[in-house]
Amino acid sequence: SYNAVTEGTGVGVLGDTKKLNTYYSSGTYYLYDTTKAMTGVIETRTAKNLSSLPGSYSVDPDDNFNATNQRADVDAHYYAGVVYDYYKNTFNRNSFDNKGATITSTVHYGRNYNNAFWNGSQMVYGDGDGTTFTSLSGSLDVVGHEITHAVTERTAGLEYQGQSGALNESISDTFAMFMDQKNFLIGEDVYTPKIAGDALRSLSNPTQYGQPENMSGYVNTTSDNGGVHTNSGIPNKAAYNTIQSIGYDAAQKIYYRALTVYLSPKSNFSAARAAMLASAADLYGTGSTQYNGVASAWTKVGVN
Numbered sequence: 001s002y003n004a005v006t007e008g009t010g011v012g013v014l015g016d017t018k019k020l021n022t023y024y025s026s027g028t029y030y031l032y033d034t035t036k037a038m039t040g041v042i043e044t045r046t047a048k049n050l051s052s053l054p055g056s057y058s059v060d061p062d063d064n065f066n067a068t069n070q071r072a073d074v075d076a077h078y079y080a081g082v083v084y085d086y087y088k089n090t091f092n093r094n095s096f097d098n099k100g101a102t103i104t105s106t107v108h109y110g111r112n113y114n115n116a117f118w119n120g121s122q123m124v125y126g127d128g129d130g131t132t133f134t135s136l137s138g139s140l141d142v143v144g145h146e147i148t149h150a151v152t153e154r155t156a157g158l159e160y161q162g163q164s165g166a167l168n169e170s171i172s173d174t175f176a177m178f179m180d181q182k183n184f185l186i187g188e189d190v191y192t193p194k195i196a197g198d199a200l201r202s203l204s205n206p207t208q209y210g211q212p213e214n215m216s217g218y219v220n221t222t223s224d225n226g227g228v229h230t231n232s233g234i235p236n237k238a239a240y241n242t243i244q245s246i247g248y249d250a251a252q253k254i255y256y257r258a259l260t261v262y263l264s265p266k267s268n269f270s271a272a273r274a275a276m277l278a279s280a281a282d283l284y285g286t287g288s289t290q291y292n293g294v295a296s297a298w299t300k301v302g303v304n
């Protein structure tokens with residue numbers, strides 16, 4: 001037939017083989033996933049190392065996306081599906097807008113580009129320079145981090161500067177942990193491919209990668225929108241404390257309720273503590289183990 005929902009295979013950034021939800025049309029297979037319960041689709045494109053977005057569809061003639069230059073495309077597509085499933089299965093949230101919006105990812109953005117970002121409409125991933133980063137779509141926690149920026153934008157709308165900005169960053173790191181539940185590290189799969197055992201950030205030990213883990217270490221700076229990638233260590237440690245104290249499931253339910261019901265654009269760290277406590281009270285009752293675990297998690301990082 002001319003059009004069909006198909007299942008292909010691909011090789012990811014780390015050389016791992018995975019199944020892909022693809023689409024066949026007139027002799028070509030597309031990284032175009034129509035299988036989710038959404039009005040939109042999950043689609044993956046390539047900028048071919050230029051910087052115009054969204055770029056052209058990632059395609060293959062035989063539905064086996066196993067070329068070296070397809071690895072970033074494979075993982076961006078696969079992990080976007082994992083992130084969609086996480087939000088739908090855990091919170092019944094239908095894509096980042098909760099209305100089934102299409103999730104578009106573009107890989108091979110720029111040249112040796114050591115970053116990834118949500119541009120307000122779509123995901124964008126660089127290839128890295130092979131020293132600082134390899135292709136940034138190669139890790140679930142980076143993809144989950146970035147798509148969570150879109151969720152935050154559509155819910156709490158935390159302003160991307162100062163404490164609300166560091167909180168915005170921490171929400172992305174924290175939901176990446178909820179999705180991955182492998183460790184408390186961010187970016188370990190794609191950061192410094194020539195060096196094993198390191199990571200971009202650690203939620204269990206933020207100071208290992210130069211972040212404060214207590215309000216006493218808050219960095220006042222004008223760079224990086226007021227240090228949003230530095231000061232996120234403080235709420236990140238609080239999230240780690242929360243998970244250690246009450247477990248992943250209760251923690252993720254509390255965080256999601258805080259994000260969607262209580263947090264707002266100018267919420268600072270203290271407001272975040274209050275939002276988490278209000279959510280814990282709603283879900284488990286004031287004075288519950290969960291409530292008390294949240295309270296101590298934030299007190300330990302100097303936020304009251």
Ligand SMILES: O=C(NO)[C@]12CC[C@H](CC1)C2
Pocket residue numbers: 115116117136142145169187200229
């Ligand atoms: O923290 C981030 N963005 O706000 C990063 C930086 C490198 C990884 C991809 C995007 C994480």
Ligand SMILES: [Ca+2]
Pocket residue numbers: 141180182183184185186187188
């Ligand atoms: Ca990780």
Ligand SMILES: [Ca+2]
Pocket residue numbers: 188190191192193194195196197198199
């Ligand atoms: Ca490394």
Ligand SMILES: [Zn+2]
Pocket residue numbers: 145149169172
């Ligand atoms: Zn971020």
